[in-house]
Amino acid sequence: MEGHEIIGFVAGFGTTFAAAPDLYAMLKRKSAQGMNPTMAGIMGVFQIAWLYYGVLIDSMPIIIWNIIAIAINSLTVGAFFHFARAENNG
Template sequence: MDVKTIIGFSAGILTAISSIPQIIKILKDKKAQAVSPLMFFVLLVGNLLWCWYGVMLNDLPITLTNGFSTICDILMIILNYKYSKK
């Protein structure tokens, strides 16, 4: 694996896992009032576009890490809906 690929995977992994502490906190506390669903919707659209871009470039680091971020964004939207006070 070349340096460019290692840097791409490292950057993507760090970005992708950035929402995991928030997901864990929501699951633990069963509260999501402080989380903006709009922010995660915007992130979802952005990550979907990054995935598409990665597929068009045949760039595995971009595609995989943004695919994982997309899954995290969807999970955050679901958790926000489930645990936000109506």
Template sequence: MTNAIEILGFVAATLTTAAFLPQVYQTWRTKNAQSLSLYMLLIFFVGVLSWLVYGVLINSMPVIVANVVTAILTFMLLFFKYTYKN
């Protein structure tokens, strides 16, 4: 049963993390981050880092992996927001 729960966690982590890929790609491709909310990205980034710490504390690989990748993608969006100022 534990393996099924871990698999479900990895599936959920993959889907929610992958949801950011189109936004990162579109922002990079268009070089336009004007429509991205800086405050939303900052709040989300802090939340993702909090989930990452939580995942480490409970030793949950799906939570850790998903939030490491999501933190990187969110950081990229923050970088684009700063770099592509209009």
């Protein structure tokens, strides 16, 4: 693995899992309080664009990292709406 590939791997890992702490905190406290789903939604849209770009240039690291990131952001938005609905009904 060359130097630029290592940098790409580390950068991909960091940006992919940047939203994971928010998801973890929300699941742990079982509350949507303090969470803004707009940020996760915007990130998800651009991660879909990155995924498409990865397919166009046939870059497996870009494809894989962005599939994982889209999944994390989807779970974050889904958890937000689940907990927000429960808080409004409860």
